[in-house]
Amino acid sequence: MKNLKLIALSFALLLSSFSFATSSSIDTKDELRKQIITILNKADIELTTDELVGEVSFTLNENSELVIISVSSDHQILDSYIKNHLNYKKVSVDALSIGKIYKMPLRIVKG
Numbered sequence: 001m002k003n004l005k006l007i008a009l010s011f012a013l014l015l016s017s018f019s020f021a022t023s024s025s026i027d028t029k030d031e032l033r034k035q036i037i038t039i040l041n042k043a044d045i046e047l048t049t050d051e052l053v054g055e056v057s058f059t060l061n062e063n064s065e066l067v068i069i070s071v072s073s074d075h076q077i078l079d080s081y082i083k084n085h086l087n088y089k090k091v092s093v094d095a096l097s098i099g100k101i102y103k104m105p106l107r108i109v110k111g
Contacts, residue, residue: 036104051109052107066087068083068087078108081108
């Protein structure tokens with residue numbers, strides 16, 4: 001019985017440590033997403049369809065600037081739009097690693 005309580009306690013501690021570890025990661029990604037949306041909202045784009053969908057691969061340099069690696073999309077206009085408006089834009093998110101490649105889905109809707 002004592003071993004069962006010990007195993008249950010260790011399992012509970014393990015689960016709680018995972019929940020604390022993912023919480024800051026989610027907050028960081030959400031903060032970065034908000035900053036990217038703010039940057040893209042300042043620019044105008046002529047949409048020929050109702051929405052453009054793609055995925056952006058990027059990294060951060062030493063100056064906390066986004067460096068766009070690639071944009072995966074069927075629309076050429078989205079590729080050039082993202083590269084022109086996001087490349088080398090400064091973001092302020094401390095918990096992201098310099099040099100690590102991040103991927104973010106992207107959807108621009110005709111407003």
